[in-house]
Amino acid sequence: MISVPDSALVLLMGASGSGKSTFAARHFDARAVISSDQLRGALAGDEADQHATDAAFDRLHRWLDARLAAGVLAVVDATNVDWMRRSELVRRARQHGRPAMAIAFDLPLDLCLLRNAARPRTVRAAVIRRQHDELRRGLHRLDLEGFSAVHILRAEGDIDSAVVQIEKGPVTRAL
Secondary structure, eight states, X not given: OEXXXXXXXXXEEEOTTSSHHHHHHHHSOGGGEEEHHHHHHHHHSOTTOGGGHHHHHHHHHHHHHHHHHHTXXXXXXXXXXXXXXXHHHHHHHHXXXXXXXXXXXXXXXXXXXXXXXXXXXXXXXXXXXXXXXXXXXXXXXXGGTTOXXXXXXXXXXXXXXXXXXXXXXXXXXXX
């Protein structure tokens, strides 16, 4: 069981094709989720347009700050494999006194590549390999990055059987 405070920041992290967006749609209210791919699509007309990444993350940060200030759940659906980008998001949660949680999708590279190939919009295999390697390099130190909880899903069965419980309660402020 993954218990999530209703005022938390949840970072979904993993290579493209690891199942983050499907997991988010299954377990979280759509209003609580922001996707970097969808923001790139809204800004540039193409979710894969990396030229729109900075503008997409500017918008993501504004949305995130508003959600955190309001004390409501915020779920960031992005690869989040870069520790510097993660640290900025965790810093924002701390600034607002909210807990930050990580849910990492550490699926086998071959499965991510296979899922990617079946999509209408694909990501280059070299990019997925880099994302996968970067996630793997950082998994052992996630607990040092300021997360109040870290959950690592390593197989399709882990993802399929995961239960997320949103914990209602008074807005708590993390220190």
